[in-house]
Each structure stands twice: as C-alpha cells, then as structure tokens.
Amino acid sequence: MPRTRKAPPSGALGARAARGRPRLTPDDVRDRIAAYCKRYGVAPNAEGLPPFPGGQRETQKHREWMALYKAHRRLASRGPSSDLVEQLQDLLARQHGRCPVCRKPVELAEVRLDATSADPAVLHPPCLELVTLARGLGAEALDRVRARL
Numbered sequence: 001m002p003r004t005r006k007a008p009p010s011g012a013l014g015a016r017a018a019r020g021r022p023r024l025t026p027d028d029v030r031d032r033i034a035a036y037c038k039r040y041g042v043a044p045n046a047e048g049l050p051p052f053p054g055g056q057r058e059t060q061k062h063r064e065w066m067a068l069y070k071a072h073r074r075l076a077s078r079g080p081s082s083d084l085v086e087q088l089q090d091l092l093a094r095q096h097g098r099c100p101v102c103r104k105p106v107e108l109a110e111v112r113l114d115a116t117s118a119d120p121a122v123l124h125p126p127c128l129e130l131v132t133l134a135r136g137l138g139a140e141a142l143d144r145v146r147a148r149l
Contacts, residue, residue: 024075026075028071029068029071029072029075032068032071033048033049033050033068033072036064036065036068037050040053040061047072048072049069049072050065050068052065053065085108087113087120088108088111088113088122089108091113091120091121092108092111092122095121095122099122099124099127100123101123101124101127101131102124104124106122106123106124110124111123111124112125112128114128114131116135
C-alpha cells in the first residue's frame with residue numbers, strides 16, 4: 001500500500017516549530033564555558049576557551065571541549081553584535097578617536113573593549129594586553145617597571 005502524506009491541520013502551516021539548533025548567544029557560550037571550567041577544575045585561556053584536553057581523545061571531556069570550541073567559533077564568525085558595535089562607537093566618540101593608553105588614533109575595526117575597569121574604554125590590542133598584564137602584576141610591579149625605563 002503506497003504511503004500518503006498527512007495534511008497539516010488547518011491553520012498549522014504558520015505555527016511550525018523552528019528547525020535546527022537554537023540561536024547561540026554570548027551568554028550561553030560563557031555559561032557553558034564556566035560550567036566546563038568548574039567541572040574539570042581549569043581556567044579559560046586568553047581566547048576565552050578552556051585549555052585543550054591533550055592526551056584525552058575520545059573521552060567525554062574531549063567531546064565537551066570540542067562542542068565548546070565549535071560554539072565559540074560559530075559565535076566569533078558572526079562578528080560583534082549591533083549593541084556591542086554601538087557601545088564601541090559611543091566609547092570611541094567619548095575618547096575623541098584616541099586610545100587612552102598610547103594617545104594614538106584608533107579605528108573602530110581594530111579596537112578592543114576594556115570592560116573590566118570601572119571606566120570602560122576602547123584600546124588598541126597591544127595596549128589592552130599591557131593594561132591586562134599591569135592589572136595582574138599590581139601597582140608595585142609598575143613602579144619597578146618605571147624605574148627600569
């Protein structure tokens with residue numbers, strides 16, 4: 001007996017469930033990475049991912065890491081959200097188009113957000129690295145660096 005397609009219930013054509021995976025948000029990825037780090041007792045690296053579980057292929061830990069990596073890459077491939085771009089433009093305008101660390105002009109395409117400070121700012125990538133390093137070392141270390149300059 002040949003199979004026939006069932007007709008959808010009337011009015012159900014527009015009420016179809018979305019297909020595929022739900023849209024990934026930065027908060028979702030951040031929460032999943034935090035849960036992974038807590039579960040395995042690791043800390044995220046500079047890229048925001050937990051360290052690769054070397055020597056543990058085909059384990060649950062490796063599969064979870066791969067899922068996080070793929071989610072992180074999918075999110076990164078989208079580019080910044082429109083809210084983030086607006087925030088960066090606003091900060092850049094308040095800074096008169098200059099990096100607060102080196103005082104050189106900075107373009108929107110190259111800026112990095114320093115959101116950890118009480119006063120958020122946009123910086124050049126090397127300037128943000130310097131600020132992050134200085135925060136980690138503390139004020140005393142900066143005084144010793146100044147003495148060596």
